Amino acid sequence: MGHLINTNGAFLARELADLGIELSRQVVVGDDLESIREAIREASLRADLIIIGGGLGPTEDDLSREALAQTLGLPLVENLEARENLESYSWRRGTKPSPRVYKQALLPRGAEALPNPVGAASGAYLEHEGKIYVLLPGPSQEFAAVVKEELLPRLNKLLQARGEKRAVITSRIIKVMGLPEAAVASALGELLQSCNPAVVTLVTKGEVHIKLTARASDHEEARRLFAPLEEIIHQRLKDHIFGYDQDTLEEAVGKLLREKGMTLATAESCTGGLLGHRITNVPGSSDYFLGGIVAYSNEVKIKFLGVPLELIQIYGAVSPQVAEAMAKGMREKFSAHVGIGITGIAGPTGGTEEKPVGLVYMGIDCQGKVQVEKRNFVGDRENIKWHASQYALYLLWRHLKS
Amino acid sequence: MGHLINTNGAFLARELADLGIELSRQVVVGDDLESIREAIREASLRADLIIIGGGLGPTEDDLSREALAQTLGLPLVENLEARENLESYSWRRGTKPSPRVYKQALLPRGAEALPNPVGAASGAYLEHEGKIYVLLPGPSQEFAAVVKEELLPRLNKLLQARGEKRAVITSRIIKVMGLPEAAVASALGELLQSCNPAVVTLVTKGEVHIKLTARASDHEEARRLFAPLEEIIHQRLKDHIFGYDQDTLEEAVGKLLREKGMTLATAESCTGGLLGHRITNVPGSSDYFLGGIVAYSNEVKIKFLGVPLELIQIYGAVSPQVAEAMAKGMREKFSAHVGIGITGIAGPTGGTEEKPVGLVYMGIDCQGKVQVEKRNFVGDRENIKWHASQYALYLLWRHLKS
Numbered sequence: 116m117g118h119l120i121n122t123n124g125a126f127l128a129r130e131l132a133d134l135g136i137e138l139s140r141q142v143v144v145g146d147d148l149e150s151i152r153e154a155i156r157e158a159s160l161r162a163d164l165i166i167i168g169g170g171l172g173p174t175e176d177d178l179s180r181e182a183l184a185q186t187l188g189l190p191l192v193e194n195l196e197a198r199e200n201l202e203s204y205s206w207r208r209g210t211k212p213s214p215r216v217y218k219q220a221l222l223p224r225g226a227e228a229l230p231n232p233v234g235a236a237s238g239a240y241l242e243h244e245g246k247i248y249v250l251l252p253g254p255s256q257e258f259a260a261v262v263k264e265e266l267l268p269r270l271n272k273l274l275q276a277r278g279e280k281r282a283v284i285t286s287r288i289i290k291v292m293g294l295p296e297a298a299v300a301s302a303l304g305e306l307l308q309s310c311n312p313a314v315v316t317l318v319t320k321g322e323v324h325i326k327l328t329a330r331a332s333d334h335e336e337a338r339r340l341f342a343p344l345e346e347i348i349h350q351r352l353k354d355h356i357f358g359y360d361q362d363t364l365e366e367a368v369g370k371l372l373r374e375k376g377m378t379l380a381t382a383e384s385c386t387g388g389l390l391g392h393r394i395t396n397v398p399g400s401s402d403y404f405l406g407g408i409v410a411y412s413n414e415v416k417i418k419f420l421g422v423p424l425e426l427i428q429i430y431g432a433v434s435p436q437v438a439e440a441m442a443k444g445m446r447e448k449f450s451a452h453v454g455i456g457i458t459g460i461a462g463p464t465g466g467t468e469e470k471p472v473g474l475v476y477m478g479i480d481c482q483g484k485v486q487v488e489k490r491n492f493v494g495d496r497e498n499i500k501w502h503a504s505q506y507a508l509y510l511l512w513r514h515l516k517s
Numbered sequence: 518m519g520h521l522i523n524t525n526g527a528f529l530a531r532e533l534a535d536l537g538i539e540l541s542r543q544v545v546v547g548d549d550l551e552s553i554r555e556a557i558r559e560a561s562l563r564a565d566l567i568i569i570g571g572g573l574g575p576t577e578d579d580l581s582r583e584a585l586a587q588t589l590g591l592p593l594v595e596n597l598e599a600r601e602n603l604e605s606y607s608w609r610r611g612t613k614p615s616p617r618v619y620k621q622a623l624l625p626r627g628a629e630a631l632p633n634p635v636g637a638a639s640g641a642y643l644e645h646e647g648k649i650y651v652l653l654p655g656p657s658q659e660f661a662a663v664v665k666e667e668l669l670p671r672l673n674k675l676l677q678a679r680g681e682k683r684a685v686i687t688s689r690i691i692k693v694m695g696l697p698e699a700a701v702a703s704a705l706g707e708l709l710q711s712c713n714p715a716v717v718t719l720v721t722k723g724e725v726h727i728k729l730t731a732r733a734s735d736h737e738e739a740r741r742l743f744a745p746l747e748e749i750i751h752q753r754l755k756d757h758i759f760g761y762d763q764d765t766l767e768e769a770v771g772k773l774l775r776e777k778g779m780t781l782a783t784a785e786s787c788t789g790g791l792l793g794h795r796i797t798n799v800p801g802s803s804d805y806f807l808g809g810i811v812a813y814s815n816e817v818k819i820k821f822l823g824v825p826l827e828l829i830q831i832y833g834a835v836s837p838q839v840a841e842a843m844a845k846g847m848r849e850k851f852s853a854h855v856g857i858g859i860t861g862i863a864g865p866t867g868g869t870e871e872k873p874v875g876l877v878y879m880g881i882d883c884q885g886k887v888q889v890e891k892r893n894f895v896g897d898r899e900n901i902k903w904h905a906s907q908y909a910l911y912l913l914w915r916h917l918k919s
Contacts, residue, residue: 116530116531116534116540116686116688116728116730117526117527117528117529117530117531117532117534117540118527118531118688118690118719118726118728119527119719119721120522120523120524120527121522121523121526121527122522124519124523124545125519125520125521125522125523126519127519128518128519129518129519129520130519132518132519138518138519139546139547139552140544140545140546140552140556141543141544141545142542142543142544142545143526143542143543143544143545144541144542145541146717150541150542154542172698172718172720173698173699173702174698174702174709174717174718175709175710175717176715176717210697213699213703215699215702215703216699233895233896254720254721256895256896256900284518286518286520288520295612296574296575296576297575297615297617297618300575300576300617301615301617307576307577308577313578315548315576315577315578316574316576317520317521318574318656319521319656324520326518326520328518381790381811383790383793385797386794386797387790387793387794387796387797387798387802387806388783388785388789388790388791388792388793388794388796388797388809388811389790389794390790391785391789391790391793391794391811391813392788392789392790392791392794392902394789394790395787395788395789395790395811395813395863395902396789396898396899396902398864398865398866398898399866400789400813401813401814404789404813405813405814405816405817406810406811406812406813406814406817406821407790407810407811407813408808408809408810408811408821409783409790409793409797409808409809409810409811410808411793411797411802411803411806411807411808411809412803412807412808414807415807415808415851419808419810419821419850448821449817461797462800463800464800464801493635493658494635494658496798496800497798498658500794500797500798
């Protein structure tokens with residue numbers, strides 16, 4: 116029904132690829148016994164490893180255990196380790212397990228429990244007629260914990276025990292900001308025809324990602340395959356490449372600030388704190404991020420950032436003059452090396468013909484040297500906030516890098 | 518390979534359910550011609566409406582047009598409307614379309630273009646041998662725009678033209694905060710056995726959602742089916758229900774602040790701006806949200822929030838005393854009715870035996886009346902930040918409601 120967004124699939128694909136296991140297909144069905152059984156049956160014809168996520172909770176619509184047991188013709192039996200897991204989970208939270216949750220200790224006969232360190236529902240691991248069946252709890256934090264701590268070590272051991280030297284499928288992402296996808300594709304040119312590694316471009320949240328995918332005997336060989344392409348791509352796009360793989364723009368900015376021994380403070384109007392949130396998602400950001408002011412009202416801009424009232428009266432709160440004054444005021448008030456000021460119209464209301472929704476001014480004051488950029492972003496309120504925070508980080512990155 | 522998270526599937530499921538069309542299965546495959554063709558073939562055996570998302574970009578790995586055309590044995594031909602769409606998209610951005618993008622004007626013969634108001638790639642709509650095939654661009658903003666502006670009106674018209682009075686499948690979400698799932702399930706008791714509407718519970722990001730799903734002849738009848746259950750659930754859980762359907766906790770808080778004519782200011786340490794970001798995701802939040810201070814360093818806590826240095830020296834920055842002083846200082850500095858102060862350890866480092874990672878103190882000063890709560894959250898840095906912002910919003914909601 117579309118109530119939840121599936122983040123487990125992407126996580127699982129990354130982790131399995133790392134072991135050389137290709138996630139060839141993901142299937143999503145409703146909480147319906149027959150649909151789940153059918154999906155398991157079909158998957159077992161197609162694949163050697165069938166992983167079922169979700170449906171291990173304590174309620175009536177949690178049907179994955181039953182579906183797997185029925186599909187394989189096995190009874191559900193209480194598993195001692197799964198029982199201990201749910202009891203110790205309750206105890207750690209200072210509660211007694213309710214009778215309802217004991218359903219979560221039932222597993223298909225022959226399955227091993229995959230204990231869940233952050234929840235009541237253990238997963239299950241079952242080898243049956245040459246295939247491996249895995250049950251995993253659905254909540255993403257529990258899913259990730261059981262995959263990392265229980266499933267991956269088991270799969271790794273199995274591959275080693277079988278003496279299989281598997282080809283690993285490895286990808287390398289090169290992250291580009293400040294260019295449209297078509298421009299990146301033009302710069303890549305003939306490289307897009309390459310087979311191993313294959314080269315493709317992807318667009319996500321204001322960034323263009325160049326993805327290299329290689330099939331190799333091991334990670335070492337994959338790295339050797341990537342190296343010459345990375346070198347060429349770097350030559351062609353170096354002014355726009357801010358990171359690789361799981362790197363984020365906020366990490367790239369943090370790294371440069373740390374290298375230069377500089378501190379940062381942020382003055383946010385339309386982004387409402389999102390920029391500070393993203394900067395502080397980076398562990399250790401307290402070394403260079405002093406803090407910021409969310410100046411949502413004009414009074415706060417004037418009183419706490421020292422923006423002159425006349426600037427707001429003459430040019431309006433959304434203007435290059437006010438963005439500059441916010442950046443400057445922020446840097447001075449917090450005694451930081453760099454101040455950022457963002458002011459704009461996130462919508463959906465508040466736009467005019469002259470200043471439409473999506474208009475954002477971003478100012479950077481780096482030790483007294485100020486630059487301001489204007490952008491018109493499209494999309495809904497959250498999109499506009501995101502793109503404004505993204506572009507401000509990009510300006511800062513570009514400035515720190517040059 | 519897990520590089521992107523699929524948000525389109527959930528969006529599509531919601532929109533289709535609203536027309537009474539059940540999204541019975543989602544299949545995710547790689548950018549590989551044969552895999553896409555196989556997925557289309559299988560889907561056409563199972564369903565009447567086959568929607569293919571993604572793979573309409575300008576690059577070599579964008580293969581959905583080819584896969585659909587080949588599966589149905591149709592040639593790809595240039596579609597004038599799709600061509601105009603990509604040219605006008607380029608012109609609006611002040612660029613000339615590059616030769617590469619003209620691939621995006623090719624559609625299977627007989628298909629109508631579904632113009633894309635926010636991107637270069639049009640979708641396609643094709644009736645073929647009694648089935649409907651739809652191509653949609655992958656980037657989520659473009660996907661949503663083409664679904665809403667082009668696809669849904671066409672499907673709606675088709676259902677009407679066929680004179681089909683379809684049963685609609687409608688769900689109603691009742692959102693609960695401050696109780697574990699098992700406690701909610703206990704309170705629901707016999708209601709979990711109900712068939713139409715069916716009642717299930719879901720856990721997501723600190724909230725428990727009670728989902729009622731009804732099959733009815735129209736939305737009016739569905740509402741009549743929901744009403745008595747909603748009434749009972751409301752009686753049993755009213756102190757914990759903060760919203761319905763797409764409602765968010767930040768909206769519920771905003772609504773109460775607006776009703777009471779009160780203003781809010783936030784002092785954030787470990788959440789780094791996330792609380793302000795969430796509050797300002799609500800359109801119109803400038804009516805009650807004055808702004809905030811992200812007090813990441815102790816100097817900022819002292820200088821801008823007036824937290825006494827001695828409090829930090831005696832109790833540490835992560836302490837109930839400092840959370841209280843932050844809330845109080847915030848309220849006073851910004852002359853707000855309500856001040857919030859959050860201080861904690863988001864990790865992964867910085868924890869001690871006495872003050873572990875995940876320890877967070879949240880203070881609320883409501884017109885001089887202060888309360889502080891302590892919580893130990895689990896998970897990674899972003900999880901801890903999220904839960905701290907979520908719990909602070911919950912405390913504020915509970916306080917404003919009482």
